Amino acid sequence: MPERIDQLRTEAEADLAAVTDAGSLEQFRIKYLGSKGALKTLMAALKEVPKEQKAAFGQGANALKQSIQQAFDDKRASLDGGGAAASAASGTSPQSKGTTNLDITEPGLPPRLGRTHIITQTIDELIDVFGRMGFDVATGPEVEDEHHNFVALNIPSDHPARDPHDNFYVKGGKQGDLHLLRSQTSTIQIRVMEKTKPPVRVVAMGRVYRPDEIDATHMPMFHQVEGLYVDRNVSMADLKTTLIQFAHAMFGPEADVRLRPSFFPFTEPSAELEVKIDLHGTGDWQWMEIGGCGMVDPAVFEAVGYDPEEWTGFAFGLGIERLAMRKYGIGDIRWLYENDVRFLRQF
Numbered sequence: 001m002p003e004r005i006d007q008l009r010t011e012a013e014a015d016l017a018a019v020t021d022a023g024s025l026e027q028f029r030i031k032y033l034g035s036k037g038a039l040k041t042l043m044a045a046l047k048e049v050p051k052e053q054k055a056a057f058g059q060g061a062n063a064l065k066q067s068i069q070q071a072f073d074d075k076r077a078s079l080d081g082g083g084a085a086a087s088a089a090s091g092t093s094p095q096s097k098g099t100t101n102l103d104i105t106e107p108g109l110p111p112r113l114g115r116t117h118i119i120t121q122t123i124d125e126l127i128d129v130f131g132r133m134g135f136d137v138a139t140g141p142e143v144e145d146e147h148h149n150f151v152a153l154n155i156p157s158d159h160p161a162r163d164p165h166d167n168f169y170v171k172g173g174k175q176g177d178l179h180l181l182r183s184q185t186s187t188i189q190i191r192v193m194e195k196t197k198p199p200v201r202v203v204a205m206g207r208v209y210r211p212d213e214i215d216a217t218h219m220p221m222f223h224q225v226e227g228l229y230v231d232r233n234v235s236m237a238d239l240k241t242t243l244i245q246f247a248h249a250m251f252g253p254e255a256d257v258r259l260r261p262s263f264f265p266f267t268e269p270s271a272e273l274e275v276k277i278d279l280h281g282t283g284d285w286q287w288m289e290i291g292g293c294g295m296v297d298p299a300v301f302e303a304v305g306y307d308p309e310e311w312t313g314f315a316f317g318l319g320i321e322r323l324a325m326r327k328y329g330i331g332d333i334r335w336l337y338e339n340d341v342r343f344l345r346q347f
């Protein structure tokens with residue numbers, strides 16, 4: 001009978017040496033350690049062993065079972081490799097069934113990293129550029145009342161800018177207390193001056209809404225950056241110097257700035273701001289209109305309780321999409337809002 005144990009040991013060793021993958025390892029397990037395997041049969045044979053040999057046979061069979069189990073575990077660990085082997089041995093992973101192996105040398109899937117949207121990047125850059133010139137950041141609500149969007153900005157009730165076709169008025173609210181999605185970030189100038197004593201130096205970035213037809217340069221929602229500087233003896237020269245600094249920081253030291261006479265109800269005098277930039281770095285220098293600016297109208301100071309005899313100031317409002325499109329050579333505003341990662345991940 002002990003020969004039978006030795007024979008089984010020799011056979012198992014040979015079989016295990018031939019195991020090279022999970023499939024053959026599983027066959028080995030079934031053959032020797034399975035519920036109808038060779039070791040079960042060997043144990044069942046204990047009955048037939050003469051009484052005086054029973055103890056020795058039982059010990060030998062148990063020792064064989066343990067050594068085969070150990071050799072099997074070692075083999076599985078060496079096939080699985082590292083971490084998987086540990087969990088496989090504790091029976092917590094699917095690998096412990098011996099059907100799959102983890103090949104840690106196989107190339108992995110690169111993680112998909114997110115990134116900041118081009119508009120957010122531009123806003124961060126603007127905060128940085130104006131921050132270095134001493135401007136704080138202010139915010140205001142996107143649903144505004146008529147007072148902040150028009151009245152305090154010196155836009156009279158018969159002004160075409162208040163036309164329902166040019167604004168998103170919202171339902172609700174009391175009579176005479178009309179609200180709308182703000183059509184300009186100039187609203188934030190009023191909100192800041194209402195609660196701060198001069199001098200004031202702030203920029204404010206945010207979404208604005210106008211019912212425009214969607215095309216390559218228009219969206220019903222876009223972003224503006226608003227600037228406001230109030231102090232004693234502020235002049236148009238301060239405005240232009242600030243805008244030149246901004247243009248250089250944003251578009252490089254060769255960019256130039258010019259102001260064309262214009263009209264806005266809340267500034268006097270008013271100007272359109274144009275920046276001369278090298279379009280897409282091609283040597284094709286062009287003047288681009290990027291927003292409006294001017295000296296704060298005394299009527300606006302009066303509306304917020306500042307003394308126009310004492311305080312002076314400049315303001316500007318620029319389109320952020322326009323800035324980003326000029327800077328990065330983006331030809332269609334819609335691409336910014338289609339959320340196609342193939343486009344967005346280029347920036």
Ligand code: DAH
Nearest residue numbers: 184186292293294315316317
């Ligand atoms: N709010 C104006 C617009 O949306 C832009 C603007 C012009 C803002 C002149 C200003 C300014 O602060 O001084 O068209």
